[in-house]
Amino acid sequence: MLEQSTKDKITSDLLRSIRLTNSFKAWMAFLTLSLFVCLGAYVYQLNKGLVVTGLGDYVSWGMYISNFVFFVATSLIGMLISAVLGLSGQKWATPLARMAEIIALAFAAVAGLVIVSDMGRPDRLLNVFIHGRIQSPIVWDITVVTVYVLISTLFLYIPLIPDLKICHDKIEKLHPIARKAYKLLSLNYTGSHEQDLIIKKLTRAIAIFIIPVAFAIHTVTSWLFANTSRVGWDSTIFGPYFITGAFVSGTSAIVIAMYFFRTNYKLQEYITLEHFDKIGKLLVLVSLVYLYFNLNEYMVPGYKMKKFDARHINALFTGAHAFLFWSVQLGGLIIPIILLIFNKMRKPLPLLIIACCVFVGGWFKRYIIVVPTMEHPYLPIQNVPLNFKVYSPTLVEILITIAPMILVLLIVSTLAKIIPIVPIQETIEELEESHD
Amino acid sequence: MAHFNKAFQFKTRSIIVLLTVFGFQLTAQNWDVPADKKAKNSYIKFDKTTASEGEGIYTKNCASCHGNPSKGNVLKSLKPTPPDLASSGTQKLTDGELFYILNTGRGLMPSFKDVLSESDRWKVIAYVRSFNKSYVQVLSNTDPTKSDKVKVTMVYNHETNTVRVQVVAKEQNTSLPLKDAEVLLFAKRYFGKLPIEKGLKTDESGVANFVYPKDLPGNKLGEVELLVKVNDEVYGEVESSTKLKIGIPTDKPGLTQQRAIWGVLAKAPYWIIALYLLGIATFGVFVLYLVKNLFDFWKKGQQ
Numbered sequence: 249m250l251e252q253s254t255k256d257k258i259t260s261d262l263l264r265s266i267r268l269t270n271s272f273k274a275w276m277a278f279l280t281l282s283l284f285v286c287l288g289a290y291v292y293q294l295n296k297g298l299v300v301t302g303l304g305d306y307v308s309w310g311m312y313i314s315n316f317v318f319f320v321a322t323s324l325i326g327m328l329i330s331a332v333l334g335l336s337g338q339k340w341a342t343p344l345a346r347m348a349e350i351i352a353l354a355f356a357a358v359a360g361l362v363i364v365s366d367m368g369r370p371d372r373l374l375n376v377f378i379h380g381r382i383q384s385p386i387v388w389d390i391t392v393v394t395v396y397v398l399i400s401t402l403f404l405y406i407p408l409i410p411d412l413k414i415c416h417d418k419i420e421k422l423h424p425i426a427r428k429a430y431k432l433l434s435l436n437y438t439g440s441h442e443q444d445l446i447i448k449k450l451t452r453a454i455a456i457f458i459i460p461v462a463f464a465i466h467t468v469t470s471w472l473f474a475n476t477s478r479v480g481w482d483s484t485i486f487g488p489y490f491i492t493g494a495f496v497s498g499t500s501a502i503v504i505a506m507y508f509f510r511t512n513y514k515l516q517e518y519i520t521l522e523h524f525d526k527i528g529k530l531l532v533l534v535s536l537v538y539l540y541f542n543l544n545e546y547m548v549p550g551y552k553m554k555k556f557d558a559r560h561i562n563a564l565f566t567g568a569h570a571f572l573f574w575s576v577q578l579g580g581l582i583i584p585i586i587l588l589i590f591n592k593m594r595k596p597l598p599l600l601i602i603a604c605c606v607f608v609g610g611w612f613k614r615y616i617i618v619v620p621t622m623e624h625p626y627l628p629i630q631n632v633p634l635n636f637k638v639y640s641p642t643l644v645e646i647l648i649t650i651a652p653m654i655l656v657l658l659i660v661s662t663l664a665k666i667i668p669i670v671p672i673q674e675t676i677e678e679l680e681e682s683h684d
Numbered sequence: 685m686a687h688f689n690k691a692f693q694f695k696t697r698s699i700i701v702l703l704t705v706f707g708f709q710l711t712a713q714n715w716d717v718p719a720d721k722k723a724k725n726s727y728i729k730f731d732k733t734t735a736s737e738g739e740g741i742y743t744k745n746c747a748s749c750h751g752n753p754s755k756g757n758v759l760k761s762l763k764p765t766p767p768d769l770a771s772s773g774t775q776k777l778t779d780g781e782l783f784y785i786l787n788t789g790r791g792l793m794p795s796f797k798d799v800l801s802e803s804d805r806w807k808v809i810a811y812v813r814s815f816n817k818s819y820v821q822v823l824s825n826t827d828p829t830k831s832d833k834v835k836v837t838m839v840y841n842h843e844t845n846t847v848r849v850q851v852v853a854k855e856q857n858t859s860l861p862l863k864d865a866e867v868l869l870f871a872k873r874y875f876g877k878l879p880i881e882k883g884l885k886t887d888e889s890g891v892a893n894f895v896y897p898k899d900l901p902g903n904k905l906g907e908v909e910l911l912v913k914v915n916d917e918v919y920g921e922v923e924s925s926t927k928l929k930i931g932i933p934t935d936k937p938g939l940t941q942q943r944a945i946w947g948v949l950a951k952a953p954y955w956i957i958a959l960y961l962l963g964i965a966t967f968g969v970f971v972l973y974l975v976k977n978l979f980d981f982w983k984k985g986q987q
Contacts, residue, residue, distance in 0.1 A: 381952065382952050383949075391964070442984050454974070
């Protein structure tokens with residue numbers, strides 16, 4: 249058995265971050281202010297219509313939908329870390345599970361809002377539910393995103409119950425309402441063996457259930473593209489291509505989160521160098537799989553160069569989008585893979601920098617998937633003005649695209665302030681198991 | 685490759701020939717409108733209402749090449765370039781000339797005679813004239829209600845395999861067969877109408893006989909909807925349609941009548957409905973399972 253003093257130390261270490269600090273207030277004030285600036289841009293768009301964006305008859309899915317795909321992609325990390333690694337007995341990932349679930353929940357919940365930003369008349373959103381055709385991938389998408397948000401919430405909540413009880417019992421200076429909320433949410437948890445068994449059972453059940461749901465959410469997102477007959481999208485491997493790409497962005501997101509929580513919350517003992525090393529290796533693995541899918545996705549049409557495909561491929565390889573395309577492939581995928589093979593590069597700081605490149609590259613990769621295809625229709629409109637054919641986002645559009653990212657930061661920061669970011673109960677249990 | 689080259693050469697040659705012909709016609713600016721047609725006037729008054737109705741027809745049928753009048757956004761890639769209809773070149777033509785051009789078409793411009801009704805064609809001209817402030821209309825004294833008196837009958841003769849169209853005007857107590865009226869016969873399709881033979885002229889008993897093809901598909905009962913368009917100098921335009929059992933019975937439900945991916949929600953394929961509901965149900969059962977267990981969990985803590 250573990251000594252009580254060790255347990256107390258772990259508990260107090262992991263609870264230390266749950267208090268309002270001045271730096272947290274400043275950070276939240278900064279985020280809120282930035283969000284308001286972006287919301288101002290959105291109000292402007294709402295008044296004037298989508299004409300204030302660079303969207304037009306050709307490119308009607310620009311940054312907004314690229315953003316949506318990226319958000320859905322990143323949200324898959326919860327499933328990868330908690331479900332896939334958890335079920336396969338990778339104990340080292342335990343301290344990262346909650347972080348992954350928080351990121352997943354934040355990105356999935358905000359993804360729905362991102363879609364609304366692409367609507368000129370968001371007041372008609374309800375029509376999707378009233379008049380939606382279940383033959384349409386858009387309805388499937390709305391369904392699975394909703395299901396995934398609900399399941400992710402439960403996946404975060406159920407393993408959290410023992411920690412909520414700890415919060416209720418152990419945090420000293422706590423507002424009575426907050427203490428009551430912790431009590432209410434811990435559902436009469438007493439620490440009994442029976443209750444622990446239920447939590448274990450349910451966590452496992454969700455871990456299994458969330459895998460097909462997560463696959464569904466991003467496969468359906470890929471079908472929004474692949475189910476239309478357009479160059480660059482008309483592909484049978486779009487589902488797995490999107491899923492593997494999602495693991496890349498998600499893993500890079502969790503590296504960034506790990507680094508900041510580790511340094512800001514002083515969690516060096518819990519999120520160790522070994523974690524960075526292992527997550528770095530995971531990033532190499534998922535990136536290699538994604539690279540393989542990229543090779544297929546561009547090699548096959550690039551070899552055949554069918555008439556319309558050729559225009560698209562040329563625009564990507566040597567034409568207007570070449571700089572972005574090669575920057576994303578090299579800077580966001582190939583160079584990170586090569587670097588991460590070296591031990592030194594899997595230390596926290598170098599890994600953070602590489603993960604940032606992969607994360608940003610991941611965003612632009614979605615842009616590369618969405619925008620160039622829309623610029624190359626099978627049946628071009630006659631005599632269209634040039635600004636229809638070449639998409640260039642406006643400032644308003646960029647601000648509205650940044651807003652969801654700020655919202656995610658707000659959600660993650662808030663959640664990390666009210667619940668322990670590293671699971672307390674599970675960390676203690678695991679230590680006990682390794683002692684026994 | 686040789687095949688492609690030949691095709692290409694042929695295309696290039698035909699384009700050059702076509703261009704030469706059109707180019708010549710363009711410079712000649714000569715539509716050769718007969719004097720009587722040139723003097724024809726509209727029985728429809730050109731006002732705000734008819735012009736705005738004409739605008740709708742114009743947008744659907746004309747704007748793709750002629751652009752928006754006065755905006756100069758005509759389809760410049762066509763040779764000869766279609767004129768902007770607000771331009772003085774067009775506006776100096778008489779109503780009769782415009783009507784004639786609309787009826788006959790030339791080169792790349794199709795004839796609208798069978799596409800738009802006479803009144804619709806005049807409304808398009810009403811719209812075009814609305815861009816000319818100095819235009820003053822001269823109304824035709826044709827009585828548009830005269831065409832109401834015309835009766836059209838269609839009879840199919842199995843032996844000769846012909847459709848006999850008879851056009852008669854009922855004037856007070858007498859029936860007056862219309863001689864030399866233009867008659868066009870169409871079979872209605874999913875989209876548009878199929879012309880049966882070329883247009884004919886009625887004989888002195890007001891009759892035109894169309895040879896009817898034997899292989900046209902009909903509906904489930906073998907019915908084909910025939911449409912007759914009559915154009916008479918005196919009585920104007922008349923349209924009439926009849927359903928006759930003269931086609932091959934065909935049971936092909938329309939594309940939107942079957943359950944299909946592209947249908948409305950009520951026409952969704954069963955397999956999609958089943959899969960979708962199965963997915964929702966699975967999720968529902970799973971949530972119930974979680975809620976039940978959490979409830980047990982909560983109760984255990986109370987004890």
